[in-house]
Amino acid sequence: MTDKPSIQVLAICGSLRKGSFNRMAMNAAIARAPDGMTIREGAIGDIPLYNEDVREAGEPAAVAVLKRQVLEADALLFATPEYNYGMPGVLKNAIDWVSRPPSSSPFDGKPVAMLGASAGVMATVRSQLQLRQTCLALNMLAVNRPEVLIGQAAGKFAPDGSLKDEATGKFIGLLMQALYDWTLRLRGA
Numbered sequence: 001m002t003d004k005p006s007i008q009v010l011a012i013c014g015s016l017r018k019g020s021f022n023r024m025a026m027n028a029a030i031a032r033a034p035d036g037m038t039i040r041e042g043a044i045g046d047i048p049l050y051n052e053d054v055r056e057a058g059e060p061a062a063v064a065v066l067k068r069q070v071l072e073a074d075a076l077l078f079a080t081p082e083y084n085y086g087m088p089g090v091l092k093n094a095i096d097w098v099s100r101p102p103s104s105s106p107f108d109g110k111p112v113a114m115l116g117a118s119a120g121v122m123a124t125v126r127s128q129l130q131l132r133q134t135c136l137a138l139n140m141l142a143v144n145r146p147e148v149l150i151g152q153a154a155g156k157f158a159p160d161g162s163l164k165d166e167a168t169g170k171f172i173g174l175l176m177q178a179l180y181d182w183t184l185r186l187r188g189a
Contacts, residue, residue, distance in 0.1 A: 004036035007183045012042045014080040014091030014116075014127075019097035019161065021117035021153035025172070026079035028116035028163040029115060032173040034180045039077065040071045044094040055100055064095045070098055071106035075183040076140070077176075078114040092134065099138050107138040111178040111186055115148035115172065117156070123149035141186060143178045146171050 012032060015022040042051045046056065046062035048118055059067070069074065081089050099105045116124025128149065137143045148154055148171050156165040164170050 003146050005182060005184055005187075006038065007074040008072065009033070009037055009039040009077050009179065010042045010069050010073045011039050011077040011079065011132075012091070012094065014044075014078065014088045016045045016090060017128075019024075019151070020081065021119070021157065022079040022081045024161045025115055025117040025150055025153075026165065027078070027161065028169065029172050029176055030060060031109050031163075032169065032176050034173075034177050037176065037180050040069070041116045041148060042066050044090055047094050047097055050093055050096045052100075053187075059095075066094060067098045067106055070110070073110070073111070074187070075111040075179055076107075077179065078112065078131060079099045080114060080116045080124055080127045080131055082116060082118050082120075083123040085126045087127040087130045088119075089136075091131075095134055095138070096100070105138060107135075109138050109186070111143070111179065111183040113142045113143040113175055113182075115150065115175060117153040119152065119154055121151050123151035123153075125149055141182070143175065146174050146178065148172055148175050148178035 011026050013023050013026045032050045118124050158170050
């Protein structure tokens with residue numbers, strides 16, 4: 001019997017709040033990673049607002065760290081909230097920094113999965129659509145299904161942050177397996 005191929009995933013949460021539903025969703029995804037998948041988190045909280053003058057003067061340390069993590073990862077997992085019908089500025093800002101200069105973007109060809117949680121009924125439909133557009137622009141290769149849109153999230157997580165909704169946990173597990181399979185398929189394994 002052969003060992004399962006291993007992949008390294010970098011998880012990026014688009015919410016900076018420690019107790020956010022999206023951090024809880026990201027942690028639920030990490031807990032449901034299939035055998036062969038290792039996940040670590042990339043931090044975006046210390047990344048300054050994008051400014052080409054700053055980039056030309058020298059990449060900020062937090063940007064350099066995240067860029068290296070993206071480059072080293074086999075795949076990415078984004079957990080995105082939805083703010084005013086879109087992805088949060090802090091997530092878009094981090095993506096913009098890492099994608100520069102375009103000729104050496106570590107996002108090019110990178111497999112990616114996304115999920116999102118919101119207190120609202122429509123969950124993160126619009127923010128994930130924006131994130132998909134950004135992935136398309138940067139040639140990231142997104143998993144199309146399943147879509148994990150966690151609406152009315154307050155009822156899906158326990159006070160300690162653990163996921164208590166079994167149906168949501170199943171979809172998250174399917175997403176993580178799809179990311180694993182997609183990454184290996186793109187790798188030609």
